[in-house]
Amino acid sequence: MLKISVNKLDELFALISSKQTLYIPTDREAGIAEYKKWEQGMKLSNALNTVRSAKDFFFPQTENLVDFKMDGKNIEIIDIREESEDFVIFGVRACDARSFTILDKVFLVEPVDSYYKNRRDHGTVVTMACTRPAETCFCGVFGIDATEQAMLSATMTVKTSFSRLTTKRVRSL
Amino acid sequence: MQETMIKRAKELLADGTVSRVIGWKKGEFGYDSTPAVFETAEELDRDFVFDDFTASNVSKYLVKESRKDGKILAFLKPCDTYSFNQLIKEHRVIRENVYIIGIPGGPKLDVEKIKAKGITGILNKKNENYTLKIETLYGTETMMFYEAICGKCQDCKSKKHVIYDELIGEDGDVLDSSRFDMVEKLENMTAQERFDFWREQLSKCIRCNACRNVCPACTCEKCVFDNPKSGIENKAPSDSFEENMFHIIRAFHVAGRCTDCGECSRVCPQNIPLHLLNRKFIKDINELYGEYQAGADLTSKSPLTDYDTNDCEPSIVHERGVE
Numbered sequence: 102m103l104k105i106s107v108n109k110l111d112e113l114f115a116l117i118s119s120k121q122t123l124y125i126p127t128d129r130e131a132g133i134a135e136y137k138k139w140e141q142g143m144k145l146s147n148a149l150n151t152v153r154s155a156k157d158f159f160f161p162q163t164e165n166l167v168d169f170k171m172d173g174k175n176i177e178i179i180d181i182r183e184e185s186e187d188f189v190i191f192g193v194r195a196c197d198a199r200s201f202t203i204l205d206k207v208f209l210v211e212p213v214d215s216y217y218k219n220r221r222d223h224g225t226v227v228t229m230a231c232t233r234p235a236e237t238c239f240c241g242v243f244g245i246d247a248t249e250q251a252m253l254s255a256t257m258t259v260k261t262s263f264s265r266l267t268t269k270r271v272r273s274l
Numbered sequence: 275m276q277e278t279m280i281k282r283a284k285e286l287l288a289d290g291t292v293s294r295v296i297g298w299k300k301g302e303f304g305y306d307s308t309p310a311v312f313e314t315a316e317e318l319d320r321d322f323v324f325d326d327f328t329a330s331n332v333s334k335y336l337v338k339e340s341r342k343d344g345k346i347l348a349f350l351k352p353c354d355t356y357s358f359n360q361l362i363k364e365h366r367v368i369r370e371n372v373y374i375i376g377i378p379g380g381p382k383l384d385v386e387k388i389k390a391k392g393i394t395g396i397l398n399k400k401n402e403n404y405t406l407k408i409e410t411l412y413g414t415e416t417m418m419f420y421e422a423i424c425g426k427c428q429d430c431k432s433k434k435h436v437i438y439d440e441l442i443g444e445d446g447d448v449l450d451s452s453r454f455d456m457v458e459k460l461e462n463m464t465a466q467e468r469f470d471f472w473r474e475q476l477s478k479c480i481r482c483n484a485c486r487n488v489c490p491a492c493t494c495e496k497c498v499f500d501n502p503k504s505g506i507e508n509k510a511p512s513d514s515f516e517e518n519m520f521h522i523i524r525a526f527h528v529a530g531r532c533t534d535c536g537e538c539s540r541v542c543p544q545n546i547p548l549h550l551l552n553r554k555f556i557k558d559i560n561e562l563y564g565e566y567q568a569g570a571d572l573t574s575k576s577p578l579t580d581y582d583t584n585d586c587e588p589s590i591v592h593e594r595g596v597e
């Protein structure tokens with residue numbers, strides 16, 4: 102287990118974002134958090150969860166699938182898929198992280214959804230343990246461990262945050 | 275109040291005046307009551323609730339409920355009676371099938387305002403002399419009652435019941451509210467500032483459709499946003515244009531019919547001040563066609579579907595559009 106102090110979190114964010122694009126949950130207004138690309142000075146939200154779930158990173162509500170080019174009676178179909186860049190999502194809650202495994206069961210079996218897979222292959226999820234679940238939380242009921250679920254999970258206490266590194270991909274970060 | 279209401283509901287069920295009652299049902303926590311229909315005295319005793327969190331407006335449910343067999347008792351707050359009246363005018367509810375008891379209005383509370391204070395794990399609350407003692411999973415927290423008042427109650431337009439068969443408690447008056455203050459502020463902005471304000475707000479929309487689904491003016495059998503043939507059907511906006519259009523189209527559809535019941539803003543999970551869009555229409559209607567309050571009565575004609583030689587000319591759009 103590695104430990105870093107909470108006030109060094111900014112340095113960690115800077116380090117990660119020097120290598121890959123980093124997204125963290127940040128407050129848009131009191132009580133309403135959303136994922137945003139990390140920039141110097143951005144504050145990690147204290148909200149339990151974002152209004153739009155982290156699912157948007159892998160399976161957005163809408164996306165362009167193909168482009169068409171019409172030339173008289175000819176229709177050219179243009180594949181607009183590009184290799185996704187590597188990115189890190191920090192601060193995903195265990196419930197959201199578990200949902201990815203459910204999405205995987207749909208999109209990563211034959212026929213594989215290559216759009217989804219592309220983003221999944223390039224995304225690293227860092228979960229954040231819940232130290233103050235809400236009255237509406239359901240992790241217990243679904244047998245989800247609110248402190249784990251991902252390749253890398255972090256627990257935040259008042260002074261320190263702990264990170265547990267478990268896979269090679271994470272170590273390379 | 276709750277006990278008086280339950281008692282009266284039981285009497286009306288027992289003497290056969292009504293066969294069902296619409297009101298609010300206790301939720302899992304102390305703040306999440308929902309509209310519900312009750313059929314027996316036992317159900318009323320067990321689940322009926324009327325408290326600081328019963329802000330929701332039950333009038334829209336009567337579109338379906340008033341078409342079922344038998345009469346239904348509806349408990350309506352002053353603002354809810356405006357919605358009901360408007361629905362009668364639009365031939366959406368069957369008046370004869372509803373027995374209305376007018377009940378006092380708010381101020382009601384909004385749990386989101388409590389959460390915005392950083393209070394989490396909320397289970398229940400007590401109101402002690404206008405200080406809220408909030409029981410949470412993590413101990414008791416306190417905050418001032420007025421800080422948790424729901425947005426629509428802050429700008430209450432009327433304490434008067436515009437339609438009822440009987441009243442519990444006293445009737446009030448139409449209020450001199452400050453509800454157009456923020457609209458005026460927006461009007462005084464430059465076009466760019468106003469555009470930026472609305473983009474900032476509307477870009478938050480997750481298109482959950484809650485605002486439309488709760489709106490008593492949105493009772494179309496097939497909404498344009500659900501109809502593939504309308505040309506504007508969509509479930510999720512794919513760009514900022516569609517994001518804006520959903521709200522602009524909806525505001526136009528309810529113009530002249532919106533009673534300013536405040537339900538749209540109350541249910542929005544993203545705190546988008548949707549009421550400001552509708553209030554702009556109301557304010558313009560008042561200024562251009564004379565004072566008009568949708569739902570206030572059953573006979574007046576809506577200024578947007580009526581013609582009068584004093585009506586403004588279409589050129590008003592250009593005149594008012596200039597910076």
Ligand code: SF4
Nearest residue numbers: 489532534535536538
């Ligand atoms: S638009 Fe909003 S304020 Fe107007 S009637 Fe519908 S829900 Fe009520």
Ligand code: SF4
Nearest residue numbers: 492494497498524527
């Ligand atoms: S948005 Fe328009 S079409 Fe849809 S329900 Fe409301 S009034 Fe009807």
Ligand code: SF4
Nearest residue numbers: 479480482483485542
């Ligand atoms: S309730 Fe709010 S978030 Fe939902 S569709 Fe309406 S404006 Fe958008």
